[in-house]
Amino acid sequence: MAETFHRVVLAHDVEERAVLPFVVNGWPVLVCREEGAIHALINRCTHAAAPLAPDGRVRRGAVMCPLHGARFKLDTGECLGGAGYKPLKLYPWREDADGWIEVAVPDEAPGMEHLPVKPLA
Numbered sequence: 001m002a003e004t005f006h007r008v009v010l011a012h013d014v015e016e017r018a019v020l021p022f023v024v025n026g027w028p029v030l031v032c033r034e035e036g037a038i039h040a041l042i043n044r045c046t047h048a049a050a051p052l053a054p055d056g057r058v059r060r061g062a063v064m065c066p067l068h069g070a071r072f073k074l075d076t077g078e079c080l081g082g083a084g085y086k087p088l089k090l091y092p093w094r095e096d097a098d099g100w101i102e103v104a105v106p107d108e109a110p111g112m113e114h115l116p117v118k119p120l121a
């Protein structure tokens with residue numbers, strides 16, 4: 001599936017431990033920062049589809065789901081702690097010359113096979 005980069009947020013607006021929600025071409029995106037590093041992941045828990053941002057917490061290289069507490073590694077999307085939930089989708093991202101974080105999402109809007117519940121408006 002082809003992907004395109006979209007401007008999402010200025011890098012300097014992503015504060016340490018921020019967990020920011022966006023919708024890009026219908027895809028739920030979270031952008032966060034920990035120890036200076038930016039991460040972009042799908043904003044939908046693979047357990048029961050709760051949004052991870054803005055109420056999830058970033059700590060020790062992982063984001064914690066605010067609904068039941070599952071933790072997912074920021075660099076791989078892997079679920080920690082033996083719960084066995086599917087990994088989170090990671091989005092490619094880059095910072096452009098103007099300081100914007102651009103996130104690549106599929107050109108096609110997500111279908112139900114990608115999101116277990118109704119896509120965000």
Ligand code: FES
Binds near residue numbers: 045046047048066070
């Ligand atoms: S919905 Fe995220 S842990 Fe249950």
